[in-house]
Amino acid sequence: TSVHWHGLRQLWTTEQDGVNGITQCPIAPTDSFTYEWTATQYGTSWYHSHFSLQYAEGVAGAIVINGPTSANYDVDLGPVTLTDWYHATAFSEWHVAQTSGPPAAQNGLINGTNVFDCTGSTDTACVGGGKRFEFPAFEYGKKYKLRLINTSTDTHFRVSLDGHSLTVVAADFVPITPFTTDFLSIGIGQRYDVIIEANAPADNYWFRATIQTTCSAANTMALDVKGIVRYSTATTSGDPTTSAGTMTDSCLDEPLESLVPVVAKPVAESDLSTAQDVEVSIAITTVFKWTLNGISADIDWASPTLLKLLDGESYPTDYHVLDLPTANQMYYLVIETTLGITHPIHLHG
Numbered sequence: 193t194s195v196h197w198h199g200l201r202q203l204w205t206t207e208q209d210g211v212n213g214i215t216q217c218p219i220a221p222t223d224s225f226t227y228e229w230t231a232t233q234y235g236t237s238w239y240h241s242h243f244s245l246q247y248a249e250g251v252a253g254a255i256v257i258n259g260p261t262s263a264n265y266d267v268d269l270g271p272v273t274l275t276d277w278y279h280a281t282a283f284s285e286w287h288v289a290q291t292s293g294p295p296a297a298q299n300g301l302i303n304g305t306n307v308f309d310c311t312g313s314t315d316t317a318c319v320g321g322g323k324r325f326e327f328p329a330f331e332y333g334k335k336y337k338l339r340l341i342n343t344s345t346d347t348h349f350r351v352s353l354d355g356h357s358l359t360v361v362a363a364d365f366v367p368i369t370p371f372t373t374d375f376l377s378i379g380i381g382q383r384y385d386v387i388i389e390a391n392a393p394a395d396n397y398w399f400r401a402t403i404q405t406t407c408s409a410a411n412t413m414a415l416d417v418k419g420i421v422r423y424s425t426a427t428t429s430g431d432p433t434t435s436a437g438t439m440t441d442s443c444l445d446e447p448l449e450s451l452v453p454v455v456a457k458p459v460a461e462s463d464l465s466t467a468q469d470v471e472v473s474i475a476i477t478t479v480f481k482w483t484l485n486g487i488s489a490d491i492d493w494a495s496p497t498l499l500k501l502l503d504g505e506s507y508p509t510d511y512h513v514l515d516l517p518t519a520n521q522m523y524y525l526v527i528e529t530t531l532g533i534t535h536p537i538h539l540h541g
Contacts, residue, residue: 193246193251194210194241195239196209197209198240198255199237200231200233201233202541208228210239211242212493213497214491217494218243233257233365234258235257236255236341237255237257237365238341240252240343247343252275254270254339260367261367263361263370265336265387267336267337268337271339272339273303274300274401275347276403276409277299277306294409296412297408297409299411300411300413302417303325303419304325305322305324308321324431325399326420326421329423331390331423334389336389337385337386338386338387340385347404348377348403349403350376350377350401353388353397353398354432354437355395355397356388356390356391358373358386359371360373360384362385364383367453371450373446375437377443379536380536381538394424395423397421397432397434398434400436403415404441406441407443460522484512487509488510489511490508491510
């Protein structure tokens with residue numbers, strides 16, 4: 193295995209980024225490896241296995257690095273992880289995906305839990321049941337901070353709390369000028385910090401992580417990934433009876449004009465006369481593969497890219513190394529997808 197620290201800048205510690213085949217060899221069974229790096233950012237993120245499909249099996253967790261927030265709140269409720277869930281192993285689903293495309297998921301989880309009804313299931317081992325995630329009771333007049341993290345394999349969510357608005361105060365590791373919304377779009381790997389004011393009538397409310405079906409794995413639970421917020425003075429303790437507001441199924445990010453950093457960092461002009469273009473596409477021969485500029489990475493785990501650099505070796509074509517002419521200069525990378533399939537991309541290191 194190896195463990196990647198999602199979104200964290202590895203300043204002078206590239207070898208600690210946790211990507212087997214790129215920054216290190218995989219950690220072999222029964223071996224151990226201690227990661228050491230300095231946090232130069234603060235906010236909400238997550239760590240996950242970067243070996244094969246282990247993180248889809250649950251090898252992941254939240255990271256919180258404390259720091260200032262761009263709006264006041266009373267209680268930090270901590271991380272709220274949102275993920276899709278498959279009843280078959282990710283490794284068996286991968287074999288299906290190679291020839292038949294992305295497989296359907298069977299559920300979605302909030303902080304690792306949800307309910308499931310086996311009615312109609314063809315799985316003879318299905319037992320159903322489960323439980324909704326319940327937040328600590330809200331006290332009227334207080335403001336609660338939630339750290340939302342999408343740790344999915346193939347699912348885009350829109351988050352809402354019936355009868356309440358969300359004040360968004362951070363996007364990934366960037367504190368932003370607060371803005372208010374009723375529905376928050378969150379893609380795979382993204383994180384948003386939000387503040388919710390307990391200003392509704394004392395009752396029980398559904399917290400919804402609605403799966404956006406236009407860009408996510410098929411999922412019969414798309415409208416039923418829910419948690420519960422109860423007010424401390426609510427007079428009933430059953431499931432909420434609240435209704436969701438009107439929402440359009442959409443996989444777009446939040447508008448850029450809403451994501452205004454509290455501290456702006458200007459970007460210099462590119463030092464290239466033309467931008468570097470990267471085309472995202474797929475190759476279908478006998479199996480399905482993602483490609484960048486026609487190359488599907490094929491890495492030798494025993495010979496990581498970083499080690500080849502240190503040893504002055506050349507890179508095979510399948511390592512897909514993009515050489516930049518000069519260090520300490522600004523470059524723009526234009527990423528274009530040539531097909532109607534969504535795919536998350538983020539920078540490491």
